Amino acid sequence: xxxxxxxxxxxxxxxxxxxxxxxxxxxxxxxxxxxxxxxxxxxxxxxxxxxxxxxxxxxxxxxxxxxxxxxxxxxxxxxxxxxxxxxxxxxxxxxxxxxxxxxxxxxxxxxxxxxxxxxxxxxxxxxxxxxxxxxxxxxxxxxxxxxxxxxxxxxxxxxxxxxxxxxxxxxxxxxxxxxxxxxxxxxxxxxxxxxxxxxxxxxxxxxxxxxxxxxxxxxxxxxxxxxxxxxxxxxxxxxxxxxxxxxxxxxxxxxxxxx
Amino acid sequence: xxxxxxxxxxxxxxxxxxxxxxxxxxxxxxxxxxxxxxxxxxxxxxxxxxxxxxxxxxxxxxxxxxxxxxxxxxxxxxxxxxxxxxxxxxxxxxxxxxxxxxxxxxxxxxxxxxxxxxxxxxxxxxxxxxxxxxxxxxxxxxxxxxxxxxxxxxxxxxxxxxxxxxxxxxxxxxxxxxxxxxxxxxxxxxxxxxxxxxxxxxxxxxxxxxxxxxxxxxxxxxxxxxxxxxxxxxxxxxxxxxxxxxxxxxxxxxxxxxx
Numbered sequence: 418x419x420x421x422x423x424x425x426x427x428x429x430x431x432x433x434x435x436x437x438x439x440x441x442x443x444x445x446x447x448x449x450x451x452x453x454x455x456x457x458x459x460x461x462x463x464x465x466x467x468x469x470x471x472x473x474x475x476x477x478x479x480x481x482x483x484x485x486x487x488x489x490x491x492x493x494x495x496x497x498x499x500x501x502x503x504x505x506x507x508x509x510x511x512x513x514x515x516x517x518x519x520x521x522x523x524x525x526x527x528x529x530x531x532x533x534x535x536x537x538x539x540x541x542x543x544x545x546x547x548x549x550x551x552x553x554x555x556x557x558x559x560x561x562x563x564x565x566x567x568x569x570x571x572x573x574x575x576x577x578x579x580x581x582x583x584x585x586x587x588x589x590x591x592x593x594x595x596x597x598x599x600x601x602x603x604x605x606x607x608x609x610x611x612x613x614x615x616x617x618x619x620x621x622x623x624x625x626x627x628x629x630x631x632x633x634x635x636x637x638x639x640x641x642x643x644x645x646x647x648x649x650x651x652x653x654x655x656x657x658x659x660x661x662x663x664x665x666x667x668x669x670x671x672x673x674x675x676x
Numbered sequence: 677x678x679x680x681x682x683x684x685x686x687x688x689x690x691x692x693x694x695x696x697x698x699x700x701x702x703x704x705x706x707x708x709x710x711x712x713x714x715x716x717x718x719x720x721x722x723x724x725x726x727x728x729x730x731x732x733x734x735x736x737x738x739x740x741x742x743x744x745x746x747x748x749x750x751x752x753x754x755x756x757x758x759x760x761x762x763x764x765x766x767x768x769x770x771x772x773x774x775x776x777x778x779x780x781x782x783x784x785x786x787x788x789x790x791x792x793x794x795x796x797x798x799x800x801x802x803x804x805x806x807x808x809x810x811x812x813x814x815x816x817x818x819x820x821x822x823x824x825x826x827x828x829x830x831x832x833x834x835x836x837x838x839x840x841x842x843x844x845x846x847x848x849x850x851x852x853x854x855x856x857x858x859x860x861x862x863x864x865x866x867x868x869x870x871x872x873x874x875x876x877x878x879x880x881x882x883x884x885x886x887x888x889x890x891x892x893x894x895x896x897x898x899x900x901x902x903x904x905x906x907x908x909x910x911x912x913x914x915x916x917x918x919x920x921x922x923x924x925x926x927x928x929x930x931x932x933x934x935x
Contacts, residue, residue, distance in 0.1 A: 430691040430899050521933045528933060536850040586886070590849040590934040591795040591927050592857070594867050594887030596894075608853050627845070628853030632898050635855070635891030639914060640689050655898060668850050674780045674787060675849040675934060 430654045433458060434640045434647040441648075443479035448570035451649050458651070461571065466580040466652040468637035471600060472543065472554050473648035474563045474583050480555040487511055487553075500524030508544070511553050515540035520676075531556060534667040535600060537587045557583065560601025561662045568603040580605035580658060584634040590675065597638035599630035599663045606659035607631075607666050628666055629657060689913045692717060693899045693906040700907075702738035707829035710908050717910070725839040725911040726830065727896035730859060731802065731813050732907035733822045733842050739814040746770055746812075759783030767801070770812050774799035779935075790815060793926040794859060796846045816842065819860025820921045827862040839864035839917060843893040849934065856897035858889035858922045865918035866890075866925050887925055888916060 435454035441447065447469070455461050475481065489497070489506035493513055497506035504525030513519075516529035520536055529540035533556065541556035557563045564581040571579055583601035588594075599607060607630035637650035670676060694713035700706065706728070714720050734740065748756070748765035752772055756765035763784030772778075775788035779795055788799035792815065800815035816822045823840040830838055842860035847853075858866055866889035896909035929935060 430689075430895060432689040432691075432895070523933055526933075586884075589887075591932060592887065592890070592925050593927050594885045594890070594925065596855075596887050596890050598851070625845075626853045627897065628848075628851065628855050629898060631851070631853070631855050632894030636689060636691070636895035636898065638886065639888060639891050639895065666851050666853065668852050673850060674782055674785075 430636065430652065432636045432640045432650055432652045435649045435651065436647060438648055441473055441476040443477060445477045447473060447477045448567050448574055451571065452574045454649065455651065461575050461577045461579055461651065462653065463578050464656070464658060466582060466605060466633055466655060466657065467571065468582045468584055468634060468650045468652055469567065470641065470648040471556060471560070471583055471585040474557050475554045478557055478563065480557055482511060482553050482555065484508065484551045484553060496522060496524050496527060508553060512540045512542045515542055515555055533560065533600065534664065541585055556585065556600065561603065561664065564601040564603035582630055582634055584637065597634040599634045599666060602630050602661060602663045605630060605657045606661045607663055630663065630666060689895065689911065691895045691899045691909055691911045694908045694910065695906060697907055700732055700735040702736060704736045706732060706736045707826050707833055710830065711833045713908065714910070720830065720834050720836045720838055720910065721912065722837050723917060725841060725864060725892055725914060725916065727841045727843055727893060727909045727911055728826065729900065729907040730815060730842055730844040733816050734813045737816055737822065739816055741770060741812050741814065743767065743810045743812060755781060755783050755786060767812060771799045771801045774801055774814055792819065792859065793923065800844055815844065815859065820862065820923065823860040823862035837863070841889055841893055843896065856893040858893045858925060861889050861920060861922045864889060864916045865920045866922055889922065889925060
């Protein structure tokens with residue numbers, strides 16, 4: 418088997434955060450805010466991957482609930498109060514509402530499979546950075562569609578063809594800390610598949626499907642930071658354009674060893 | 677609580693692979709090969725993170741076994757032959773030898789906790805890129821020590837103070853594809869801890885320990901690729917210098933919800 422021409426990833430990668438994106442509210446034009454913030458970096462370029470934190474997307478899509486509007490079920494109260502650490506039962510209720518299947522519970526912590534199929538703590542429900550302490554930000558209903566919408570609007574505004582990844586910070590089994598991963602994408606291939614290719618020794622590679630969308634999300638997180646209200650980063654220099662869905666990154670249940 | 681000064685991560689990140697590192701053998705001076713390969717990129721700089729694929733480290737450390745020298749135990753034969761896909765029982769034996777605790781088995785696939793505490797497929801035992809089809813590459817005995825040794829030698833050769841991460845490609849629970857993660861490190865803080873800090877809304881952040889060493893490993897993988905024999909990449913522009921061990925990235929068993 419001949420050695421394939423390597424077209425991706427590129428030799429050099431650059432990642433930088435976009436500064437000055439204002440506090441976002443329901444209905445805001447996030448793509449326009451990205452374009453404005455990118456001006457000081459010379460604007461977007463064809464092939465850039467625009468990486469957007471889920472919270473920014475959820476806010477403009479109105480995926481925010483007021484804690485005061487939530488009524489906790491008996492189950493939510495039980496989970497919220499059964500552990501050493503107490504939690505607001507209304508927050509647990511919001512988590513249960515976003516949950517397709519509870520994977521693990523250690524009160525008050527809930528690991529959920531979300532309606533999208535993502536397995537994560539608290540079903541992705543988050544309280545920080547919400548413009549107020551009493552609100553919860555939920556994951557977008559369809560993060561791939563969010564990414565596609567942003568991509569289309571960025572094209573319309575700039576004429577540039579970019580990839581878009583919507584990210585969230587997920588914990589991992591067996592490892593400490595979180596890494597940012599892709600929950601939605603558009604205009605990129607989320608997986609890079611080397612199956613059947615040969616390596617430099619002529620050996621056929623096995624098990625070499627690389628979750629590049631997750632690695633791009635992580636690279637973006639390194640420059641976005643947590644404290645500077647920089648919900649968007651640009652990752653440049655990768656040849657990852659294509660079609661794909663972040664659903665490709667979800668392990669099908671029948672292949673999953675850890676259910 | 678006042679908003680902390682943000683010193684890390686930096687605004688811009690650059691990552692590039694070092695080309696032209698030759699096929700490595702036991703006893704080779706990997707640091708010298710890195711320094712030579714870095715010349716065309718202007719050399720290493722203080723604060724660079726040098727990211728090295730485990731296989732390169734294992735090869736120079738002699739962590740390679742010939743399949744012919746392995747005798748399979750009855751258990752290895754059973755696992756190798758019980759599934760639909762057949763595996764060489766000697767390869768399964770090598771995996772069991774590297775395993776502290778078997779976490780899951782779906783013959784012939786074994787998910788192991790290694791002697792280092794890493795949970796991964798095949799205990800990190802790998803057959804590709806080994807300079808021959810009949811050899812297996814094992815994880816370094818002490819990847820943190822490998823990273824420290826490389827860091828010290830790079831300092832001696834160049835006068836530059838860099839961080840070093842030794843990486844491997846791990847699968848993840850619930851997600852498809854692999855990402856590169858840190859199995860050893862030196863001269864960097866593998867975790868970035870925002871606990872108790874406030875975000876831009878004055879909200880105290882919870883659960884915000886970020887596994888930056890893993891995100892750096894992933895960024896490096898994006899430029900290293902799989903086919904170009906580029907076992908080393910440089911990640912530049914991050915302020916992550918410090919002391920730490922990749923063992924900090926291993927979830928302690930008593931906190932692990934997935935055992």
